[in-house]
Amino acid sequence: MATTRGYGGAKYFGYTLVGCYEWLRGARTKVDWHKAIWDSWILPKHRFMGWLIAHKSLHTNSRLKGFGLNVDGMCFLCGQADETQEHLFFECAFSRRRKVKNAMVLSAMYHVWQQRNKSRIEQLVLRPSRIALLINDAMKRRVKERDKRKLNT
Known part of the structure; x- marks a missing residue:
């Protein structure tokens, strides 16, 4: 040869x-999700999970049942439907709390904008880890406020 x-x-x-x-x-x-998943800011375990989700490879109950395993295909979280990725992340009552998701996204946007203004006016740039802590603290405060209101009504 x-x-x-x-x-x-x-x-x-x-x-x-x-x-x-x-x-x-x-x-x-x-694929359009490549940069979002493999971004260096994303934790490795989150990257791997994102990759599994993008490839529809999470071992949900429905998928395990399809492999021939003797498992109940129902969702562990709500028990109302087959546990597929679509159900788990978009349809399940447990994960449908859009208000919380919206609040997190808008909180992140708010803090990024605040940081932009601070860096423009004060020429002070916080590290992204510090901004993440601010977002986390803001969300915790909001959840506590909501819980207090529910208890008082």
Whole structure:
């Protein structure tokens, strides 16, 4: 067999190993979630979880049942529907608390804007970890306020 060195390793009759691998793997499509998941600010365990979610690979009860395991397919959190990724993150009563999600997102936006203004006026830039603590503290205060109101009514 005649071999010559080429891009991507040994070349066999005009074909490279890399080229063959890419042909077998198929065309790769560019995904929009890549930068969000593999951002260096994201914790590694969160990156891995995000990757599993993006590939619909979480071992939910429905998926385990589909593998042939003897498990109940119902959601552990609400017990009202099959536990799929879609149900778990978007339909389940446990995770549908959109008010909390909206409050977290808007709190993050508020603190980023505040930081922008501070850095512009005072030329003081806080570390992102400090801003994250401010967001966390603001959310804790809000939850405590809401709990007090519920107890007083």
